[in-house]
């Protein structure tokens with residue numbers, strides 16, 4: 580059983596205009612994610628959802644100015660990015676990066692070796708990767724292609740979930756993994772997330788601004804995220820309200 584605990588988190592991002600003050604984005608986020616739980620964070624564009632995911636993962640441009648993040652009581656903010664991954668945090672990015680010249684098979688094996696602390700036994704590993712690729716409807720030929728290079732949006736998102744399936748993190752943050760997916764890809768990706776939650780008892784932080792994915796991945800908790808913080812938390816019924824009425828009631832609340 581693992582717990583990711585975020586307390587009163589404030590985060591600034593460096594201003595692109597270097598002479599100007601940093602921009603304050605996260606404004607006191609409180610959130611606790613336990614193993615086996617699925618939390619959906621839903622908010623309009625620009626509300627700071629990706630900033631939250633970057634702050635947890637340790638992106639150098641995002642500075643935590645106050646508050647805390649711990650994983651099973653360990654101070655995440657003192658860890659480097661790779662230490663966070665080894666500790667069991669995983670981020671599926673909203674915009675996965677292309678890495679020309681590095682094959683997917685090489686990348687996955689290197690990542691698994693780094694996270695597990697030893698190279699996975701080759702015969703086992705080949706089977707594991709093949710199985711996970713089949714589960715996600717990824718053709719085996721992809722293993723020899725450069726990471727994300729020339730992948731369609733849907734292929735990139737499947738690849739993120741392939742990493743999730745192979746790395747077995749304690750807590751997975753999925754930043755708009757549903758964006759740009761057609762219905763078939765959405766179903767396959769959702770099944771991958773559900774497998775992770777059920778088989779690994781993983782904790783899931785599902786960031787999205789559409790309720791569509793919640794038909795496939797059932798959240799235990801829904802948090803409405805506006806203006807850099809959670810303005811309301813509830814159960815799945817909160818997503819139904821967002822589906823019906825949008826964010827207006829909440830944006831008004833954030834400005835009050």
Ligand SMILES: Nc1ncnc2c1ncn2[C@@H]1O[C@H](COP(=O)(O)OP(=O)(O)O)[C@@H](O)[C@H]1O
Pocket residue numbers: 592593594595602604622623624625626627628629630631640
């Ligand atoms: N690296 C950055 N430089 C400048 N502004 C940024 C940067 N990252 C995020 N922001 C700003 O912070 C706000 C929140 O962004 P983001 O976290 O991406 O929101 P969301 O993921 O909810 O759409 C936006 O106004 C965005 O323009």
Ligand SMILES: [Mg+2]
Pocket residue numbers: 628629630673754755
């Ligand atoms: Mg975002």
